Structures are given as structure tokens and as C-alpha cells.
Amino acid sequence: MQPYRGRAARGAAPGPAGFGCPKDQPGRHVRPVPLPPVQQNLNYCPQIFWVDGCAEAGPPGPPAPPGAPFPPPVPDRSRKPRAGRERSVGFLVMFLLILVAFTGVGLSILKIFHLEKEVDELRESASAEHTAPASQKLTGQKEQPLRREARKAAHLTGNPAQQDLPLEWEPISGHAYTSGIQYQDRGLLVSEPGLYFVYSKVLFRGSTCDSQLLAHVVYKRNPASPGSLVLMEDKAINFCTGQRMWARNSYLGAVFKLRKMDSLHVNVSKIALVNFEESKTFFGLFKL
Incomplete structure (x- = not known):
């Protein structure tokens, strides 16, 4: 320089x-x-x-x-930090564990639902097996499902507007009713065969005693058979004495095996001697 x-x-x-x-x-x-x-x-x-x-x-x-x-060394940027890779792997493992846990819970809930459904079906089948009537179990008959049907029955009361025989009845008023049995031509028409309990009650009364015959008859008819068949009958003679008022009850009741289209009727010896109050004179039946 x-x-x-x-x-x-x-x-x-x-x-x-x-x-x-x-x-x-x-x-x-x-x-x-x-x-x-x-x-x-x-x-x-x-x-x-x-x-x-x-x-x-x-x-x-x-x-x-x-x-x-000495210049500082240049870092190698081609390699990723090891800590970042470990963190991403940890997050992936945690996500997989949570997914497996939720899958297990869902499968458990589905299995419990199916088990509850099977238990309900077993309970219904068991209850259906034990609902058969006790009478069927005692007689050894085949068990059948319980039927909730109205029992076939009828109860008729006296009708004062009488003209001729057989007796005419009241089917709907007061205590009278019909269920599965038809009131037709002054009688009860059977629509289903089987065992029936048939009953009838008549009150006879008079102001003077003349020692006449009192008769009370229940009979049946069927279009397949000619004529009529007497089921029950009551007769009385010498039931009163002297010139004074009198009264006499006549009650009939028994079990009969009736066929389809059988019709039951009631006859008396004299209509004028019958008291037609609904609690004193009536007629009916019911299926056993």
C-alpha cells in the first residue's frame, strides 16, 4: 500500500x-x-x-x-425430526385403541339386545303352555289355547200378553238376555251342539181351589226329527183344599246334550193360573 x-x-x-x-x-x-x-x-x-x-x-x-x-455445520434437512415421527405414531396408536374400545361396546350392546329378545320369547311360550284349563289337564285331554269367548246362554222372563201355547217370553227387557242363543218362535234355538243346563220355573196361583191338574213341561223340537221330545215334566194333583187362595211353584232343571237347530219350549196346563212376574216365572239355559 x-x-x-x-x-x-x-x-x-x-x-x-x-x-x-x-x-x-x-x-x-x-x-x-x-x-x-x-x-x-x-x-x-x-x-x-x-x-x-x-x-x-x-x-x-x-x-x-x-x-x-470453523464454520458451523449445516443441518441435514433431508431427515425429519425423530420426535415428530414418534408423536404421530403415538396419536395413531391411541386412535386405534379408542376405535377398538367403541367397537367392543357396540357389539356388547347388540348382544344384550338379542338376549333380552330371546328371554321375552321364552316367557311368552312358557305362559302359553300354562294357560290351558285345569279340567283339560285333569282329564288328560289335549291342551288348547284359552279362548276368551262369551258363554252361550239365555234367560227369558214371563210375558203377560199370552194368547196360546207354548208360552211366550220376554227376551230383552228387565233381567232377560240372550248370548249366542236365539229366541225364535217362542223358544230358544241352539246354534252349537254340546252339553247345556236347561231350567224353567213357573208360579201357579188361584183364588179358589177346584182340584184341577197342574202340569209344567219343557220339550224340544228339531227339523231333522218329526214331533217333539219331552225333556222335563212336573204334574200336581190335590195341591189345595177349601175355598181360599192358593199358590204353587214348579221348578225344572237338568243337563242335556243338545244338537244344532234344537229349539226348546215350555208348556203349562192352563195359562190363566200362571203368574208372569219376571222373578216368579222364567226360562233359560247355558252351555257347559
């Missing part, structure tokens, strides 16, 4: 030895001043020149590159 030669400012006062010397003094030469060794980490190294015994700072040079005896 060439030494710098310049002039000091005119009129400048001389400074201390080696510094601030005027540059217009002839015969003075500029020589560089050796500097102490500079630290490697300094970014800027100024140059100082000595001009005829005066120290003068040279123009600033370009900044020196930072000293770095």
Missing part, C-alpha cells in the same frame, strides 16, 4: 508528539505506523499512517469479513 502524503491544515496548532502535525511543512515524509496485532473477531481494521512524525488516520477501508476459524 502506498504511503499517504498530505498537508496539514494551515494555521493548525501543533499537537502532541506524533499527532496533529501540519502537513504543509516541507521535508516531512509519511510512513506507516505498525499496529498491534488485531483480534480475529474484529470486523473493521482502520489503517493509521505516520506523516513526518505525525500520526494520521487513513481513509477507512472496506470492512473485513468476520473471522470464523
Whole structure:
């Protein structure tokens, strides 16, 4: 590097030895001043020149590159951090465990539902087996499902508007009713064969006793058979004495095996001697 030669400012006062010397003094030469060794980490190294015994700072040079005896290693970016991979694997394992747990719970609930349905079916079948009537179990007959049907029955009461025989009855008013049995042609028509309990009650009464015959008869008819068949009968003679009022009850009742289309009727010896109050004279039957 060439030494710098310049002039000091005119009129400048001389400074201390080696510094601030005027540059217009002839015969003075500029020589560089050796500097102490500079630290490697300094970014800027100024140059100082000595001009005829005066120290003068040279123009600033370009900044020196930072000293770095060993540059830091460049990280390898082609490899992913190991901690990130381990975290993603942990999340995946946790998600799979939760999925397996929920699947197991769903299967358990479905299995419990099917078991409850099977238990209900078994209970229904067991209850159906034990609903057969006790009479069927005692007689050894085949058990059948319980039928909730109205029992076939009828109860007729006396009707005062009588004209001729057989007796005419009241089928619907008061205590009278019919269920599965028809009241037709002054009699009860059987629509289903089987065992029936048949009953009839008549109250006879009079103001004077004349010792006449009293008769009370229950009989049946069927279109397949000619004529009529007597089922029950009651007769009375000498049931009163003297010239005074009298009364006599006649009750008939028994079990009969009736066929389909059998019709049952009631006859008496004399209509004028019958008391037709509904609690004193009636007629009916019911299926066993």
C-alpha cells in the first residue's frame, strides 16, 4: 500500500508528539505506523499512517469479513425430526385403541339386545303352555289355547200378553238376555251342539181351589226329527183344599246334550193360573 502524503491544515496548532502535525511543512515524509496485532473477531481494521512524525488516520477501508476459524455445520434437512415421527405414531396408536374400545361396546350392546329378545320369547311360550284349563289337564285331554269367548246362554222372563201355547217370553227387557242363543218362535234355538243346563220355573196361583191338574213341561223340537221330545215334566194333583187362595211353584232343571237347530219350549196346563212376574216365572239355559 502506498504511503499517504498530505498537508496539514494551515494555521493548525501543533499537537502532541506524533499527532496533529501540519502537513504543509516541507521535508516531512509519511510512513506507516505498525499496529498491534488485531483480534480475529474484529470486523473493521482502520489503517493509521505516520506523516513526518505525525500520526494520521487513513481513509477507512472496506470492512473485513468476520473471522470464523470453523464454520458451523449445516443441518441435514433431508431427515425429519425423530420426535415428530414418534408423536404421530403415538396419536395413531391411541386412535386405534379408542376405535377398538367403541367397537367392543357396540357389539356388547347388540348382544344384550338379542338376549333380552330371546328371554321375552321364552316367557311368552312358557305362559302359553300354562294357560290351558285345569279340567283339560285333569282329564288328560289335549291342551288348547284359552279362548276368551262369551258363554252361550239365555234367560227369558214371563210375558203377560199370552194368547196360546207354548208360552211366550220376554227376551230383552228387565233381567232377560240372550248370548249366542236365539229366541225364535217362542223358544230358544241352539246354534252349537254340546252339553247345556236347561231350567224353567213357573208360579201357579188361584183364588179358589177346584182340584184341577197342574202340569209344567219343557220339550224340544228339531227339523231333522218329526214331533217333539219331552225333556222335563212336573204334574200336581190335590195341591189345595177349601175355598181360599192358593199358590204353587214348579221348578225344572237338568243337563242335556243338545244338537244344532234344537229349539226348546215350555208348556203349562192352563195359562190363566200362571203368574208372569219376571222373578216368579222364567226360562233359560247355558252351555257347559
